Amino acid sequence: MELRSVEELMDLLYACRGAWDTPDRSGDPVDLHDHALQTAALLRRSRPADKELQVAGLVHDIGHLLQPSDDAGHADHAADAVHALLGDRVAHLVRLHVPAKRYLATVSPDHDLSAQSTLTLRAQGGPMSHAEAAAFEHDPLADDAITLRQADDAAKVVGLDAGVLEDWRTVLGIVAAQNSHLPNSRLRAVD
Numbered sequence: 001m002e003l004r005s006v007e008e009l010m011d012l013l014y015a016c017r018g019a020w021d022t023p024d025r026s027g028d029p030v031d032l033h034d035h036a037l038q039t040a041a042l043l044r045r046s047r048p049a050d051k052e053l054q055v056a057g058l059v060h061d062i063g064h065l066l067q068p069s070d071d072a073g074h075a076d077h078a079a080d081a082v083h084a085l086l087g088d089r090v091a092h093l094v095r096l097h098v099p100a101k102r103y104l105a106t107v108s109p110d111h112d113l114s115a116q117s118t119l120t121l122r123a124q125g126g127p128m129s130h131a132e133a134a135a136f137e138h139d140p141l142a143d144d145a146i147t148l149r150q151a152d153d154a155a156k157v158v159g160l161d162a163g164v165l166e167d168w169r170t171v172l173g174i175v176a177a178q179n180s181h182l183p184n185s186r187l188r189a190v191d
């Protein structure tokens with residue numbers, strides 16, 4: 001599916017409240033809504049000028065909601081859903097959040113992964129081979145994808161207050177206005 005407006009994306013993010021990365025709740029200890037807010041808040045702190053990176057952090061796991069039980073494909077589902085609305089860079093950063101995990105598992109095996117992320121790493125292809133890692137490093141967005149991944153892995157704290165979703169509506173509107181492939185008339189969520 002393809003999201004056609006900031007409104008539609010905000011509705012989907014609100015629907016992440018009480019939704020989990022695994023339908024039986026055996027996975028990470030925070031729901032997708034809290035995880036999205038924590039990831040975006042960490043990136044806002046470490047990269048205050050990079051709204052696209054923050055927004056990529058906000059939406060990176062919506063694939064779990066779009067197609068539950070497809071862990072291996074969740075990054076691609078999310079990237080495909082936001083591509084037209086948020087543009088190439090955000091979509092690519094979202095797509096890279098699983099490869100970045102596989103990369104970090106190879107180059108810094110002591111990098112902190114949650115129990116659930118360790119479990120799903122196998123289904124996602126396991127650590128990268130050295131050839132795969134070298135190819136990953138050539139991606140112009142590799143460094144940003146690693147920054148996103150580090151925020152992702154730190155954003156699983158039960159009870160941490162990371163603000164409210166509504167704070168992101170304006171930022172999503174700005175990123176969409178600058179990068180969207182959709183006709184302008186569809187982007188008016190922040191007038």
Ligand SMILES: [Fe+2]
Binds near residue numbers: 060061097
């Ligand atoms: Fe993910």
Ligand SMILES: [Fe+2]
Binds near residue numbers: 035060061
């Ligand atoms: Fe995540």
